[in-house]
Amino acid sequence: MAISMGKGSVGVLTGVFIASLAVVVAVLLLRTYNLPELKVAWKGKGAPRIELEEDEREQLYEALKGALRIPTVSFSPSEQNTTALEEFKEYIKSAFPRVFNSSLVEYELVGGYSHLFNVQGSDNSLLPYMLLAHLDVVPATPEGWDLPPFSGEEKDGYIYGRGSLDDKSRVIGILQALEFLFKKGYKPRRSFYIGLGHDEEISGRHGAKEIVKTLETRNVKLEYLLDEGFGVLDGVIYGTKRPIALIGVTEKGAITLNLTVNSPPGHSSMPPRESSIGILSAALSRLEQNRLPNLFGTGPEGSTFEQLANEFYWPLNIMMANLWFFNPIISRLMALTPSGNAIVRTTTALTIVNGGIKANVIPATATATVNFRLHPAQTVEEVLNMVSEIIMDERVILSAIKAFDPLPISPYDEENFGYQTLKRTITDLFSVPVAPAVCTVNTDSRHFVNLTESVYRFSPVVMTAEDLGRVHGLNERISREGFETGIQFYWQLIQNSDSDTVPVHRHSEL
Numbered sequence: 001m002a003i004s005m006g007k008g009s010v011g012v013l014t015g016v017f018i019a020s021l022a023v024v025v026a027v028l029l030l031r032t033y034n035l036p037e038l039k040v041a042w043k044g045k046g047a048p049r050i051e052l053e054e055d056e057r058e059q060l061y062e063a064l065k066g067a068l069r070i071p072t073v074s075f076s077p078s079e080q081n082t083t084a085l086e087e088f089k090e091y092i093k094s095a096f097p098r099v100f101n102s103s104l105v106e107y108e109l110v111g112g113y114s115h116l117f118n119v120q121g122s123d124n125s126l127l128p129y130m131l132l133a134h135l136d137v138v139p140a141t142p143e144g145w146d147l148p149p150f151s152g153e154e155k156d157g158y159i160y161g162r163g164s165l166d167d168k169s170r171v172i173g174i175l176q177a178l179e180f181l182f183k184k185g186y187k188p189r190r191s192f193y194i195g196l197g198h199d200e201e202i203s204g205r206h207g208a209k210e211i212v213k214t215l216e217t218r219n220v221k222l223e224y225l226l227d228e229g230f231g232v233l234d235g236v237i238y239g240t241k242r243p244i245a246l247i248g249v250t251e252k253g254a255i256t257l258n259l260t261v262n263s264p265p266g267h268s269s270m271p272p273r274e275s276s277i278g279i280l281s282a283a284l285s286r287l288e289q290n291r292l293p294n295l296f297g298t299g300p301e302g303s304t305f306e307q308l309a310n311e312f313y314w315p316l317n318i319m320m321a322n323l324w325f326f327n328p329i330i331s332r333l334m335a336l337t338p339s340g341n342a343i344v345r346t347t348t349a350l351t352i353v354n355g356g357i358k359a360n361v362i363p364a365t366a367t368a369t370v371n372f373r374l375h376p377a378q379t380v381e382e383v384l385n386m387v388s389e390i391i392m393d394e395r396v397i398l399s400a401i402k403a404f405d406p407l408p409i410s411p412y413d414e415e416n417f418g419y420q421t422l423k424r425t426i427t428d429l430f431s432v433p434v435a436p437a438v439c440t441v442n443t444d445s446r447h448f449v450n451l452t453e454s455v456y457r458f459s460p461v462v463m464t465a466e467d468l469g470r471v472h473g474l475n476e477r478i479s480r481e482g483f484e485t486g487i488q489f490y491w492q493l494i495q496n497s498d499s500d501t502v503p504v505h506r507h508s509e510l
C-alpha cells in the first residue's frame with residue numbers, strides 16, 4: 001500500500017519536528033547551564049604545607065633511591081625475592097627511625113614480610129583510617145631502560161627505577177610524611193594504620209590478606225582506607241581542558257579462565273579434520289571477535305563523566321552533561337580506544353597459549369588462559385555464562401582459576417568523611433577537579449571490604465598517558481617535584497583526617 005500525504009500534512013509534520021527539536025535543544029542547554037559547579041574552594045583551611053630544609057629535601061630523595069635499589073621482585077605466585085624482602089625490613093627501620101621508635105606507634109611484621117603500623121591518636125571516639133601501599137614490584141631487566149631499573153639513579157630531575165611509580169614512592173612517601181610529622185612534634189588525634197603489603201603483584205594472599213585477618217581478630221573497623229590508584233590525569237581523558245583527579249570508588253572484578261582441549265594424539269602425516277590446537281584457536285578467536293556488551297552508564301562511570309562535564313571542550317561538555325540523550329554516541333566513541341573500552345565493558349584479554357611438543361606430533365592437549373576484567377554492572381556468573389555461549393563448543397573445557405566480582409561501590413556523597421577529606425586534600429594541593437571513578441586495575445584494597453565500606457584508590461601524582469605506560473613498563477620514573485608533592489599530600493591528609501567533621505564545600509572560584 002502506497003502512503004501519500006498532502007501538502008498540509010507535510011507542513012504539520014515539519015512543524016512538529018521543529019518544535020520537538022527546539023524542546024530537546026532547550027532541555028540540553030538548560031541541563032548544561034545547571035551543571036554542578038566543580039570549581040570549589042574549602043570552607044576553612046586545610047593543613048598548612050610542610051616547610052622543608054634543603055637537607056630534609058635531599059633526605060627524602062635518598063630514602064626513595066635506597067628503596068628502589070632493593071629488588072623486591074614478585075616473579076610468579078610462588079616465587080619472590082625473599083632476600084630483598086628481608087633487606088627492605090632493615091632498610092625502612094634505618095631510614096625512618098622516628099616512626100619505628102615513637103611511643104605512639106605499634107609496629108608488627110605480618111605474613112613474614114609485610115608491615116603493619118598502628119599510630120595511636122588521642123581521641124578514641126574517632127574510628128581509625130588506613131593508608132595502604134605495597135613494596136613488591138614486577139620484574140624488570142635493564143634492556144630498553146635509560147638507567148638500570150634497580151640503580152635508583154637520577155637524570156634530568158627524574159628518579160628512575162622499578163617501583164618509582166608502582167608503588168615504592170607511596171611506601172616511602174607515607175613513611176617519610178610521618179617521619180617529618182613526628183620530627184615537628186605532631187601527635188595525631190585520630191588513630192590510623194599504615195599497611196605495607198609484600199605480594200600485591202601476585203594477589204596479596206600472604207600480605208594484605210594476612211593484615212586483614214590480623215585486624216579482624218582485633219575487631220578493627222576503619223573510617224576509610226586509601227590505596228594506590230590512577231591519580232591526577234593530565235591529558236589522559238580525551239577532550240578535557242585541564243588535569244583531573246580521579247578517586248577510584250570501586251574496581252573491576254576479574255576472572256582468570258583456563259581453556260583446555262583434549263584430542264587423540266597421533267602422527268602429523270595423518271592429521272584429524274580438527275586438532276586440539278585448531279579447536280582451541282577457534283574458541284579463542286570467537287572470544288576476541290565477540291566482545292562482551294558495552295555497558296557504559298550502568299555503573300559509576302556515568303557519574304564520572306556527568307560530574308566532569310564542565311571540564312570537556314564543546315561539544316563534549318554538552319554531550320557529557322546529557323548522557324541520558326547522548327549515551328549511544330559516547331559509549332561507542334569510548335570503545336574506540338583500549339583505555340576507554342576498559343571503562344565501558346568487561347574486557348577479554350587472551351594472555352597465555354600452550355600446545356604441541358614436536359613438529360610431527362599431533363598434540364593431545366592445547367591450553368590457553370584468558371583474563372577478563374568485569375564491568376561493575378556484571379557478575380562472575382553472568383560473564384561465565386556469556387563466555388560459554390560465545391564459545392559454544394563442549395570440547396573446550398573451562399575452568400576459572402581465579403574469579404571475583406567487581407568491588408562494592410564506596411560512598412562518594414557529601415556526607416562521607418573519607419571521600420570528602422581526600423577530595424579536600426587533593427583540591428588544596430593540586431587545584432584540580434575531583435571525580436569518583438572505576439579503577440580498571442586491581443589493588444590490595446579489595447581485601448579490606450569487610451573493614452570499611454569506604455575504600456578509595458588514589459595516588460597523589462600527576463600522570464600523563466606516557467607516564468601511565470611506564471607503570472609495569474620501561475623507564476618507570478618519578479620527578480623530584482612529583483615525589484615531594486606526594487609527600488605533601490600525605491602530610492596534609494594525615495592532619496586533615498584528625499578532624500571529626502566532614503569538610504564542607506562552598507561554590508566559588510579556586
Ligand SMILES: CCCCCCCC/C=C\CCCCCCCC(=O)NCC(=O)O
Binds near residue numbers: 170461
Ligand atoms: C609520595 C607519593 C608519590 C606517589 C606516586 C604514585 C605514583 C603512582 C602512579 C600511578 C600508579 C598507577 C596505579 C597502577 C596500579 C596497578 C595495579 C595492578 O597492576 N594490579 C594488578 C592487576 O590489575 O592485574
Ligand SMILES: [Zn+2]
Binds near residue numbers: 134167228
Ligand atoms: Zn601497585
Ligand SMILES: [Zn+2]
Binds near residue numbers: 138166201472
Ligand atoms: Zn603493579
